[in-house]
Amino acid sequence: MRIELYHASKFGNGAKVAEELRRVMEAHGHQLNTHHVKDANPKNLPPADLYIFGSPTRMGRPIGSMRRFIKKVPLPPGTKYAIFATHADEVPDKKTGKMPTEEELNRLRRTIPDLDEILREKGLVKVADKVFNVNPETMKGPLKEGWQEKVEVFTAQILKSF
Ligand SMILES: Cc1cc2nc3c(=O)[nH]c(=O)nc-3n(C[C@H](O)[C@H](O)[C@H](O)COP(=O)(O)O)c2cc1C
Numbered sequence: 001m002r003i004e005l006y007h008a009s010k011f012g013n014g015a016k017v018a019e020e021l022r023r024v025m026e027a028h029g030h031q032l033n034t035h036h037v038k039d040a041n042p043k044n045l046p047p048a049d050l051y052i053f054g055s056p057t058r059m060g061r062p063i064g065s066m067r068r069f070i071k072k073v074p075l076p077p078g079t080k081y082a083i084f085a086t087h088a089d090e091v092p093d094k095k096t097g098k099m100p101t102e103e104e105l106n107r108l109r110r111t112i113p114d115l116d117e118i119l120r121e122k123g124l125v126k127v128a129d130k131v132f133n134v135n136p137e138t139m140k141g142p143l144k145e146g147w148q149e150k151v152e153v154f155t156a157q158i159l160k161s162f
Contacts, residue, residue, distance in 0.1 A: 001162060002047070003032040006040055007054035008066040011140040014054045014086045017132050020151045021052065028159065037065050042072035050127070050158065051081045053119075057088070057111045070118050077123025082130075082158050085111035089133035089144050128157035 003025060009015040018034040025032040033046075045051070051073075055066040062070075062085070075081075087109055092099050100108065112129050119126070130153070133144040 001030040001049045003030060003050045003052060004046055004048040005032055005034045005052040005054065006037050006045075006066075006069065007034065008037045008056060008063050008069070009054070009086075010056050010063065011134075013132070013134050013141045013143050014056055014084075016143060017084060017086070017147065017151060018052075018054055020148055021155065024151055024155045028155065030159075037069040040069070042069045043074060045073065045075065049080070049162070051075065051079065052083070052158075053081060053115060054084045054086070055111055055115060056086050057109070060108050060110050062111045062114050066115065067118070070115055073119075073122070075122065075124060079124050080127050080161070081119055081124050082128040082154070083112055083115055083119075083126065084130045084132060084154065085109070085115075086132045086134055086143075087111065088136040088139050091136045127161035128154060130154040130157075 005018050007014045007018045022032040022034055053070060055062040090100055116126060130150060132147055132150060134141045
């Protein structure tokens, strides 16, 4: 299978996830090429069996460069995609000291749903998604421990759909 991955990593965490996905997919016998969106032309993507998009988060939403990239992509309906977002890890509420609930997190974290909405309107079909967390104190990384295992799980979810 041929996979093209586009990410918009700013501090290198998403790029690291992309590189690990490449390594794991290759170990399964698949070809995965990674690109930063700034080096790619969204209107001219090479043919692939699957496209993976990876986006950092700004104010709970996808970084502008990824949103703009995805809006321009002219992939035909039925094309399969997977998506990952990097987010700052959850922290307890300053007032209550409580961790956010699943429902609250879903309200705060719109990176994947926002990008899904754009891609769904184009008729693309999602096969998997995954959130990766970075250190919430720096907001810039490193990735939270266990991220490589998450890459393995994400890969398995993707491969199951083929
Ligand atoms: C200005 C700014 C705003 C951010 N806002 C959020 C946010 O609202 N929610 C969140 O989960 N992470 C937020 N982050 C953390 C980013 O998601 C994190 O830096 C990024 O995912 C790391 O990935 P990268 O190394 O690939 O750029 C913010 C980071 C910056 C610099």
